Amino acid sequence: MDPDTDSLRRAAIDRSVKGPVLFLFTNAAFWLMASTLMGFLAAAKLLKPDFIADCAFLTYGRMQPAHIAALVYGWGIQAALGVALWLMARRTANELKGGQGTLVALGVLWNVAVTYGIVSILAGNQTSIEWLEMPKAVWIVLGIILLVFCWRILSMAARTQRSEGFTITTWYLVGASLWIVWILWTAIALLGGNLELGAIGAGISAWYVHGLILLFFVPVGVGAAYYFIPKITGQPIHSAQLAQMGFWILAVIGGWTGMQRYLGGPLPAWMPAVGAMAGVLLMIPVGVVGINHHLTTLGQHKMVAASPTLRFTFIGALFYPVSGIILALISAFTTGVNLQFTHAWYGYQIVAVYGFFSMAAFGAIYYIVPRLAGCEWLSVRLIRNHFWFSVYGIGTIVVTSLVGGVQQGSSINDPLQWDQGFVNAVLSGQPYMAARCIAWALILWSNAWFLIHLLLMVAGLGRRSSAPTLLTHGHEEHLPEAANA
């Protein structure tokens, strides 16, 4: 196709998704801010339980689920839907034909439902089902909204215009759109009623958490990385064969994991066994994707430093194998026996949802927003700030949660400590909680600037220029190859 016609076409596609995508990103960024603040407060409550102890809604038992709900439903799924909508439109060369207003209205409804859900949690009205603490009515509202969004994304895939047909990104996005509907509606069907499920209810909830991470956040994040890395470096993905392996193995075994969270618990032994098997086996697709990304970015590290998108995508792609290894460690029974029910579980959730997925989503947002808002990111310093504070903050949380988890779990399991009170294991974890608290404070700082930066962009107050905002001091002219960030 003639290059001018092609860029006009891409600009038209961008315009067609502008409203819903920018709406989702902006609201997601607000929720990310709220989640970070609540993460800080929850960590502070673990460190000093008597800190503002008179406020019932500030207690750890409410703060922690509200923090995770804001991270997953407020930020994660909204940002993922925005990224998926734009990526799918671009990948399949489809404009979003009508219905932008409906999507924005559903986005408003989504935010109203999440707000109601989180206020309910804070008011002490939670379901006690992990990651589904919001009232059951909220699950159904979210489930219906997701049906519409996923339908729009899938119907674009069904009308692919590109001559090369499906690419890796498209597979992952099709997978994510199908799987999240399956996972959420299964959870609603099994846990949403008034069935007295007993122990298996906890197992289903664990399956839901793993499913949402592995079959929604992972495919959207990996799909985005598979799109942006070759797009910016101009280097094709190293191996289509590795990419296929990574996708299909994830697709086949991703849904089998979860029940190993109740290793040794009151579930039929084969359930945790299958979950543990799948959790360890997932090292293969995760490793394969990691190797593929590594081989693609090999020798491109100068560009990784310069392009904000590539920088965030690259660090997300690094956190992906790390999250796979942590999942395998938590799942395998030799190591999992000391890691289950400890801080390590929080570490896994954060490395998967924040360290991997959110970093990839930040990368995508830094790429997409200038195209939709018609202006460039204002400040190199703010982006750099956001990047380093996030990386160090998340790194700190993941490392301290893992080390703290090992210490906590092994001291509770150690038969020689039979006469030690449970509280000793809690108290000895306090230094790690101090680190977590500081880390969330750092991330809070970085996310505040990210939010302000994003709001300025959406308001059209960005830099008026046709040159991208790159993270290298005045060296843009020496890096013409990075000029498409």
Added chain:
Amino acid sequence: MSDQHFNPDNTDLDRLHGAVKREKADLPPGSEPAPMWVMFLGFIAAVLAGGQMGSFSGYGLESVPTYGAIQDPRSGGGPQVQLSPFELAMKKGETAYGTCNGCHQATGLGTPGAFPPLAGSDWATGGTERLIRVVLHGLSGQITVSGKPFTAPAPMPGWGATMTDDDIANALTYVRNSWGNKASMVTPDMVAKVRGTEKARSAAWTQAELEPYSKKDVAGDAPPAQ
């Protein structure tokens, strides 16, 4: 969606489409074959994963393999060591004595001028009829401990309502056989018997009221105290 108002900035097509124009083309993935060592590493991961299934299949395993058979590290305890009834009562009594040691102290010496001692006390080693009554309903007023007068500023409260027969029996066996004391065991049956006889009683006893019981033991068999 495009802005219709006249604004030179908005009609600058070059700038508006700058971001789109500078993009590189979408590239199809390369056709490098998957490296052999990736297959090999995948094989190792698959074997490790299979091990998770194997260990949980349950063949010849009594317990969940996650925990295996855990050794009981408690000294002298554990399921393999059989405790005599007396040893067991002393062990449990030490825990049950936790109710008493706030006043009578872990050393059994009490607090001079406030709480009478149990070590070497004729109240502790004397008749079980008297001792059980003291614990069940409490004791007030001036008393004589091993020949010396003792005035406690506050009466001893009764523990009949809060402690079970087992706890009282174990605690008393412990008191009667610690800190140099040596006396017969108290069994839960004995405590139950006294509790039954004194069902109507709620007030604390005085020394005078208990005098008839001071040398009397509750009838009933008790295992020997070693």
